[in-house]
Amino acid sequence: MRRAAVTAAVLVAALAATAPVPGAQPKVFPKRVLAWADVRNGYQHASITHALSTIERLGDQSGLWDTVIRTDSQPVTKQPLTFKTGTGIATGEQFLAYTLNDYDAIFFFGVREVDLDAQQRADLLSFVKDDGKGFVATHAGATAFFSWPEFGEMLGARFDEHPWGITDATVVVEDAASPMTKHLPARFVVNDEHYQLKDFSRDRLHVLARLDASRLDLTAPLVHRRDADFPVAWTKSYGRGRVFYSTLGHHRHLWDEPWLQTMYFEAMKWALRL
Numbered sequence: 001m002r003r004a005a006v007t008a009a010v011l012v013a014a015l016a017a018t019a020p021v022p023g024a025q026p027k028v029f030p031k032r033v034l035a036w037a038d039v040r041n042g043y044q045h046a047s048i049t050h051a052l053s054t055i056e057r058l059g060d061q062s063g064l065w066d067t068v069i070r071t072d073s074q075p076v077t078k079q080p081l082t083f084k085t086g087t088g089i090a091t092g093e094q095f096l097a098y099t100l101n102d103y104d105a106i107f108f109f110g111v112r113e114v115d116l117d118a119q120q121r122a123d124l125l126s127f128v129k130d131d132g133k134g135f136v137a138t139h140a141g142a143t144a145f146f147s148w149p150e151f152g153e154m155l156g157a158r159f160d161e162h163p164w165g166i167t168d169a170t171v172v173v174e175d176a177a178s179p180m181t182k183h184l185p186a187r188f189v190v191n192d193e194h195y196q197l198k199d200f201s202r203d204r205l206h207v208l209a210r211l212d213a214s215r216l217d218l219t220a221p222l223v224h225r226r227d228a229d230f231p232v233a234w235t236k237s238y239g240r241g242r243v244f245y246s247t248l249g250h251h252r253h254l255w256d257e258p259w260l261q262t263m264y265f266e267a268m269k270w271a272l273r274l
Contacts, residue, residue, distance in 0.1 A: 029066040031272045032102060033059060037109040038073045046252045048109050051138060054255045055107045058265045064274055065105075068098060073116055075099055078123040100127045105134030105271045107264075109249075110144045125150055129239030134271025136264065139249040142195060155245055156236045157200030163222035166193045166250070170212035171232055179266040180233065180244070181208045184259060193250035194232070196225060208233040233263070235270070242271045 035052040052069045059065035074081065078100050100123055116124065128135050135154065142158060145151040152158045168191050173181050194211060213228035233246040244267040254260050 027060070027063065027066070029059070029063065031059075031065040031104040031274065032098075033065045033067045033105050033107055033268065033272075034075060034098075034100075034103045035067050035069045035107045035109075036073070036076065037069075037071055038114045039071070039109075039111050040115070048140075050252045050255045051109050051249060052107070054261060055264065055268065058261060058268070062265070064269065065272060067107075068103075073114055073120065076116060076124055077120050078126070079119065100124070100131075100133075103127075103133065105136060105268065107268065108135065108137040108141045108144075109139065111140040113147060114144055116145075121148060121150070125154060128154060128241030128243065132240035132242075134241060134268075134273075135238070135243045136267050136271050137243075137245045138264070139193075139195075139247055142197065142245065142247065152199055154238045154243060156205050156234060156243060157197040157231075157245070163196055163217075163220040167191065169194045170215045171209050171248075172212050173209045175206070175208045178208050178235075179270065180235075180263050183262050184209070187212065190248060190254075191251070192248055192254065194230070195247040196223065196230060197247070198224065200231070202229075205231070205234040205236050207231045208235065235267075242273070244271055 033055065035055050037048050037052055039048060052067075056067035056069060059067050068075075075098055081099060106127070127133050137155060142155060146158070168189050170187055170189050171184075173184050173186050176182055176184075176186065209232050211230040211232055213230060216228075216230070217223075218228060232248055234244070236243045246263065246267075248260060248263075249255065
């Protein structure tokens with residue numbers, strides 16, 4: 001009984017320490033981010049929820065952006081949203097009725113064929129291209145929307161298998177001056193699910209880092225690239241907007257690594273023009 005009493009006292013103290021202070025003002029953030037991961041039609045990754053929560057935490061701790069996490073695609077629209085509640089219809093912030101008009105950037109960890117209608121697809125492209133907003137995608141984001149070529153044009157490349165599965169690979173930093181990569185060593189080894197990409201051109205991308213092809217098995221059956229060019233991170237412009245993508249982030253534990261957090265933190269800042 002004494003141990004139970006002590007445990008209860010510790011729990012009460014912990015809850016008291018985290019309880020809201022009466023009259024405290026909510027935080028005011030300069031930017032708002034939609035962390036979007038609709039995976040209903042694709043492969044699940046254990047890292048997805050952790051990645052979304054990491055982006056939320058980085059924004060909150062830095063005070064730079066507020067994050068709304070969604071695992072559906074309803075807010076990916078510029079059209080007004082309405083919600084049926086009982087016998088009436090209500091709209092408003094209390095129902096998180098934000099649309100793309102209310103966000104400054106998207107962090108995307110979706111996979112395969114995400115359900116967007118034609119209007120939503122047009123609105124998403126316009127969000128970046130016309131409105132000048134940011135789009136930061138990670139890992140399986142390159143596997144999304146195979147049936148939608150314009151998405152691949154915005155992102156900069158498409159997934160083309162992972163010939164080596166999950167393995168150690170050497171990453172070579174190409175731009176040591178970029179805020180996203182300047183904290184990294186010139187070469188380092190990462191255990192991850194390393195991607196091969198297609199439909200990309202260095203004329204349209206600014207590659208920040210790539211895999212060291214000399215340390216990869218280029219005779220593996222699914223290796224399709226003959227130029228041995230395997231980028232792992234880049235930036236690009238899409239109309240007025242900014243796009244960042246990295247293949248890195250398959251493992252859940254990688255999102256606890258300070259170097260990976262710094263890369264995506266700086267990517268979000270860059271995409272948000274902070």
